[in-house]
Amino acid sequence: DVKVTQSSRYLVKRTGEKVFLECVQDMDHENMFWYRQDPGLGLRLIYFSYDVKMKEKGDIPEGYSVSREKKERFSLILESASTNQTSMYLCASSLYAVGVGGSGETQYFGPGTRLLVL
Amino acid sequence: KQEVTQIPAALSVPEGENLVLNCSFTDSAIYNLQWFRQDPGKGLTSLLLIQSSQREQTSGRLNASLDKSSGRSTLYIAASQPGDSATYLCAVSNYGGATNKLIFGTGTLLAVQP
Numbered sequence: 001d002v003k004v005t006q007s008s009r010y011l012v013k014r015t016g017e018k019v020f021l022e023c024v025q026d027m028d029h030e031n032m033f034w035y036r037q038d039p040g041l042g043l044r045l046i047y048f049s050y051d052v053k054m055k056e057k058g059d060i061p062e063g064y065s066v067s068r069e070k071k072e073r074f075s076l077i078l079e080s081a082s083t084n085q086t087s088m089y090l091c092a093s094s095l096y097a098v099g100v101g102g103s104g105e106t107q108y109f110g111p112g113t114r115l116l117v118l
Numbered sequence: 119k120q121e122v123t124q125i126p127a128a129l130s131v132p133e134g135e136n137l138v139l140n141c142s143f144t145d146s147a148i149y150n151l152q153w154f155r156q157d158p159g160k161g162l163t164s165l166l167l168i169q170s171s172q173r174e175q176t177s178g179r180l181n182a183s184l185d186k187s188s189g190r191s192t193l194y195i196a197a198s199q200p201g202d203s204a205t206y207l208c209a210v211s212n213y214g215g216a217t218n219k220l221i222f223g224t225g226t227l228l229a230v231q232p
Contacts, residue, residue, distance in 0.1 A: 004161075042224040043162075043207070058219065090161055098149070098211050098219050103169070105150060105211055107220065109161035 003027070004110035006091055012116045019078040021113050023091030031094045032074035033107065034058075034066065036087040043090065049074055050097050081117045089113045120145045120212045124223035131198055132231050139193040139226045141208035146186050149211040153182050153193050156205045156225070165206075166193075198230045 007022035025032065033048040035058075045058030047066040055066050063085060067075040074093075078085055090112045096104035121144045131137050141151070150169045154162040166175045166182040168191070174183040181194040195202055205225040212221055 040224065043209075043220075043222040045219050048219070092162075103167055106152065106164050106167050107162075108164065109154075111161045112159070114159070 004091060004093055004108050006089075006110040006113050008113050009111060010114050010116075012118065013078075013081050014118055015082060017078075017081050017117075019081050019115070019117075021076040021078075021089055021091075021115070023074045023076070023093075023110055024072050025074075025093040025108070026072065027093065027095070027108070028071065029093040029095050029108075030071075031097050032068065033092040033094075034064075034074065034076045035090045035092065036060070037090055037112075038087050046076065081115075083117050085115065086117045087115060089115055120148075120210060120221045122208060122210055122221050122223040124206075124208060124226050126226060127224070128227040128229075130229040130231060133198060133200060135198050135230075136194070136196050137198055137228070139195070139206050139228070141191040141193070141223055143189045143191075143210050143221075145212065146189050147212070148186065151182075151184055151191050151211070152209045152220070153180075153191075154207045154209065156207060158204075162207065195228075198228075200230045200232045203228055203230050 004025045034046045035043045037043045049055045049068040065077045091110040092107040094107045152167045153165040168175045168184040179196040184191045205227045207225045209220040209222040
């Protein structure tokens with residue numbers, strides 16, 4: 001079974017703090033993703049990575065950066081947290097990239113990190 | 119721009135009923151469609167993936183169909199159980215210019231009453 005873990009289930013931070021969210025997968029997947037989920041807006045892609053040290057912007061990258069130094073680990077960084085970044089953050093991984101068109105595109109999600117910025 | 123809509127937003131049924139959840143998408147040029155389940159406060163669990171060349175996929179009491187030309191998918195749940203209570207999300211795999219990505223609907227919240 002694919003396992004995707006996230007470093008924290010709940011986080012409370014202050015405005016202006018630097019925040020690190022960590023995600024680790026154990027299935028040697030090439031692709032990793034960071035989403036945020038907000039009521040009424042659904043899941044929105046922040047960033048994704050298709051290889052070590054490679055990253056691509058998603059739909060809402062502003063205010064975020066990412067790091068992928070090792071294949072199994074993908075970090076989301078909030079350089080200066082703001083209250084509008086209060087959200088549920090979900091990490092996912094997949095064997096193949098979106099658009100390949102096969103079952104390997106299935107994305108496996110972590111349990112999520114609920115972040116509150118005060 | 120691809121848009122994914124799920125109707126209804128919420129559904130409550132008595133235990134044992136068969137039910138259908140709907141998903142529609144505006145751009146039929148998709149690679150595949152996935153159905154996910156999300157329990158409250160948790161991550162998503164993949165249920166079924168239908169490739170664009172397929173018409174349906176089955177897993178246990180779940181059956182998902184895809185009609186690409188009309189931009190519709192349905193998730194059929196047979197003999198519903200209280201443990202099926204969750205939010206069900208559909209997502210399409212779509213070419214988006216420089217970025218291929220999954221585009222999600224906002225989900226259907228299902229409550230199965232014992």
